[in-house]
Amino acid sequence: MLNTWSPPAQSCWGKTNESGGWLPVVQHLEDAAGIMAEVWRLQPQSIRSLLADTLGGERAAQTFVCFLAGIHDVGKISADFAYKARFPRPDGTSTSYLCDQMERHGFVITKPEHPIPHGAVGQCHTQAWLLNRYPDVPRARRCARNIASIVGGHHGMNPTDGDVKEYGLSLAREDHLWKATRDEVLNTMAAHTGAEEYLPKWMSTSIPIQVQVLSEALVIMADWIASSESLFPYDVTEQTPDRVRRAATRLHLPHPWQLPPASNDAADIFRRSFPSIPGGAPNAMQASAVEAAEAMTEPGLLVIEAPMGQGKTEAALMCAEVLARKFGLGGVFFGLPTMATSNPMFGRVREWLDAVPATESSSISLAHSKAGLNEEYQQLMPWNAHMDVYDDSAGTQREASAIVHEWFLGRKRAILADHVVGTIDQALFTGLKAKHVVLRHLGLASKVVIIDEVHAADVYMREYLKVVLEWLGAYRTPVILMSATLPPAQRHELALAYAKGRHGRNAQVVLTTTDEYPIVTTVSDGVAQQGTSTSAPGRQIVVRSMGDSLDELISLIEDKMADGGCIGIIRDTVSRAQETFDALESRLDCEVVLVHSRFLAPQRARREADLVRRLGRSGGDRPHRIVVVGTQVLEQSLDVDFDLLVSDIAPMDLLLQRIGRLHRHDRQRPVSLREATCLVTGIDDWRDDGPAFSRGVDSVYGEDALLRTAALLNNLPGGTATVPADIPRLVREAYSEPFTWPTKWAARGDEASMKARSEHGEAENRAKTFRLAHPYVASSLMKGLTDVSTLDPENSSGHARVRDSEDSIEVIVIQESGSGGHRLPSGIGEFSGAELPLFGAPEGALARAVASCTVSLPRSVSNPWDIDQTIAELEAAPIDLSSWQTSPWLRGQLVLVLDAEGNSTLLGRPIHYDSKRGLTVEPRLDKGDPA
Structure with missing residues (x-):
């Protein structure tokens, strides 16, 4: 510890542990300032340069963040924070002696009526200290606020302007020793880190918001590292530089990615980046x-x-x-x-x-x-x-x-x-x-x-x-x-x-x-x-509509697959995919595979990996005859290649994504399937004012987008599209405003477009509720950035989220076993059918396997008006799973318990799960639900 600290400063506690040990706040601040130098050294050049450009060079930028790390907890030198040592611990022990020793050095510690967070105390005091030190600098208040707000936000959230004003009035009535000791910390750290040299410049520079944000993030990193007792023990036996060196060596954070000089020629980069592609070269x-x-x-x-x-x-x-x-x-x-x-x-x-x-x-x-x-x-x-x-x-x-x-x-x-x-x-x-x-x-x-x-x-x-x-x-x-x-x-x-x-x-x-x-x-x-010109010749794709009858679909497949073939069928909803799979599997004499989002996670992953292996680029195990029925999971990032595609109607850009799975790679195909063809379904009838969409299709995608797709498909010259050449035109026309409707569709189309614009506006407004301020609007961390606390965005129960969807319920699925116990489902890998312990939580790899057996329940049992009852029914499982709360993998998880045949009920609806069809939820016939 620095030899310059006064006895009162050394008496102020900053951290305690369960065994009663404690660390002076000034030692923690020294640790944080020291480790910040290491954190700074490990930042890539882009980050260091961004701060250096504003703060006066790289040495000045390092000094800036080290100084802030060295004062970030200055607000702990306050009665409001110190009094926390008076609170009894859960184990019954007391740390009141920490307050006693501070009081012996002259501090007055009374129970606060409205405790002020120590980050806010630090922000208020740092701002006042800067203004007292540099009273005549132009824009001093703004500059002081921007610097001090980094101290105030080191716990990830800043006080508001109103909070700062209220806290300032409270601190004005504070005993002098508290202020003097905080001043001591600020003065000492300014000298120790070298900030004294640069403070006049920083106080005449309106620190940009991007520098404030990144500096606060670096301070949080340094604080978290310095707060680790395993790295910075409370029994201080070494000088701070030795403590920091020992901690940095033990932590051993890797250096940022750094590339040596090399050729930036595309051919050279391709050869060294993708050696598994023999003789590979970049395309145009x-x-x-x-x-x-x-x-x-x-x-x-x-x-x-x-x-x-x-x-x-x-x-x-x-x-x-x-x-x-x-x-x-x-x-x-x-x-x-x-x-x-x-x-x-x-x-x-x-x-x-x-x-x-x-x-x-x-x-x-x-x-x-x-x-x-x-x-x-x-x-x-x-x-x-x-x-x-x-x-x-x-x-x-x-x-x-x-x-x-x-x-x-x-x-x-x-x-x-x-x-x-x-x-x-x-x-x-x-x-x-x-x-x-x-x-x-x-x-x-x-x-x-x-x-x-x-x-x-x-x-x-x-x-x-x-x-x-x-x-x-x-x-x-x-x-x-x-x-x-x-x-x-x-x-x-x-x-x-x-x-x-x-x-x-x-x-x-x-x-x-x-x-x-x-x-x-x-x-x-x-x-x-x-x-650029495409490196592959364009393909002519026949695109035409067909009826939504399953009988018609089966006849088509039997005809087209007479000499073999791999056919893909993409449905817009899981229920349509399951219904199609049931009909095809029972009536076709070939392999039929179903893939959608309502399979258990490991089963879905294995299924998708198997499809890519068999239907992907290599095609070494390509089946002679197979029909793959799926949903939108076939649309994105799966390298599968079909000889014929049947797809429900979808927005034009997504339909083209699906067509990208048709004749995707060069290979020999059955004679009847050599013409690349996409058949568009999901339409029950063609009326004068446009198509009548099949049940459920227009609940996934708005009517406006589907009508536009239908209109453009009707206008394809000769019923064909050239891929990829026609892709940009079709997408551009599908999203053009205003859209040119067929004459008889105009009234319906205009109404659908108006509804879509209204819904888009509502979605934009919902997003703005929790959206961050623009960087050119947020002048300070306190202005539209970290002044509002929302729930953790990765917590599904949070209201702030970046996807505009209703809460869905994810459940772990387990099944009754013949022995009277419970087991994991089959087909999940190493732990397929594994028996679960009768008492206590699963552990180790088994616990991880249990946690992976998840599936999301459909909307029919997770609507906002049903979700509470569904959760209540799941929590009232037929077996006691309270011991699972001790497992980090299983804590807080909902569990769906199936009988030995894979059945259960929720909200009076029969539920079934099997590895061929995934999860199905049947209608409540007793309540008059449609079958």
Whole structure:
């Protein structure tokens, strides 16, 4: 500890432990300031440069964050905080002696009537200290507020302006010794860290909001590390520099991803990044994307639009390497629409990282709510992982390029790892008012951010996506967006959002309306669009409608599959898919497979992996005859190739995504299926004013979008579309305003469009309730950023969320066994049919297997008006599961208990589960529900 602290300062307690040990607050502040130097050293150059540009150089920026870390808990030197030692502990012991020793040094400690949080005390006092020290500096109050708010928000949330005024009045009546001791801390830390030299400049600079946010995030990191008793023990036997060195060595955080100089030629990058593709070379789109990234003179936005299956993922990873090397980013974030698509991408990104040359190992995390159940991720855990990987090219062992570090395993810390693969939600949370949101900002700002299937974000999600792009623009963070079917209006609004963040609210983006495809758009120092010729010849796709009769469908399949074939059928709802599967399986003499979202998670993952293996690019095990019935899970990120596609009608961009699974790869096909054909169903009848959609179809997608698709399909010349050439035109026309309706459809179409616009407006307004302020509006952490606390966005019970959907109920499924006990369902892998313990909670790998056996209940039993009763029925399970609350894997989970035949009931509805059909919920016939 510094020798300059007064006895009163040394008497102030900052931390205690269960055994009665304690740590002076000034020692904790020294620890935090010391470890901050290490945290700063491990930041990528992009983050250090952003702060340095404002604060007066890199040395000044490091001093700034070390000073803030060194004063962040100054508010604990207050009667309100000190009195907490008087509270009795749960175990009956007392720490009142901490107050006694402070009182012996002159502090007056009384029970506060309205306790002030210590972060708010620190913010108020720091602001007053700065104003007293620099009273004549122009804009002093604003500058002091911006600096002090970083202290006030170190627990992830700032007090409001009103709070600060109220607290200031209370602190004005405070005993002098408290103020004098806090002044001592501020004066000492200013001298100790070297901040005295820079404070005049900082007090004459309106610290930009992006610097405030990142500084607060760094202070939180340093505080969390310095608060670990295993790293910084309370029995202080060493000088602070030795404590810090020992803690840093033990923690051993990896350095940020750093790439050595290398060729940025697309062909060279492709060869070294994807060695598993022998003789591989980039196609025209990939080369164009790399060329656009290399041409950027400052970090920017890159939008890659290209056909399904043309290698957008490889293009994005190649561009990420170029941008990271060029602008000093420390890793990549790869966001995808769902957990199911994130899991396989995690493996692909790891394989890519092993191939890309880097100076040393970096950290990686899988970020979604079920990451702990991913087997590949589990094997990388510090207690499981072997840190060597086999290097095929050299035939030797070398250290893994990306490791899972224990410090990043916390839910709020996962985003801080160098490389993060997860759902798009993890990026959208950055635009949500929530506690500790600044950590998400630091996590994204330090990486090249890649978001796949960006068209899948609906109106509500795009409100968050746009504000996230604004903030990333303000941070000078490169962003790569990918889509095969992005409407021009959405491309423009996303590009404009990034430009506004980079250049201010008055930024303009002018994009040319073009049907060139593929196309790469950049928003950097200017706006550029570059179309490329596709590397593969266009395919003629016959698109025509057919009736919704299952008899007609079966006759068609029997005719078309006479010589074999692989047929895909995509339904808009699970119930339609199950109904179709039942009819086909009972009447067709071939393999029929069903895939949808209501299978147990491990069964769905195994099913999808098997389909990709058998129907993917390699096709080594391609079946002679198979029919795959599925829902939208077949639409995204699954590399499956059908000889014939039957699809329910859907919005045009999504229908084209589905068509991307038709004749996807070059291969020999049965004679009757050599003409690529998509048959569109989901229409019961054609009326004068347009199609009458089948039951349930227009409840998934609005009538406006479906009518537009139907109108455009009717106008296809010769009933054919050329893919990929027609994709941009069809998507552009589907989302054009106003839409040109067939004459007899006009009244119905206009009404549907008006309803859609109203619903879009309502969704935008709902999103704005919890959406973060724009970076050009939020001048301070207290203004629209961390001044409002919402529930944890990753907690399904929270009201603030980035998807505009009703709460669904996820349940663990277990089944009665013949022995009178209970077991896990079959077909889930290693623990298929495993018996569960009669007493106590499952442990270890079995507990993880139980936790993975989840499925979401359909809306019919989770409507807002039914959800409470459904939860009550689930909690009243026929077996006592109270012991499961002791398991970190099973705590708080709802359980659906099936009988030995897979049956149960909820809300009087019969429920059945089997590994062929998944979960089904039957109507309540006794209540008059339609059969």
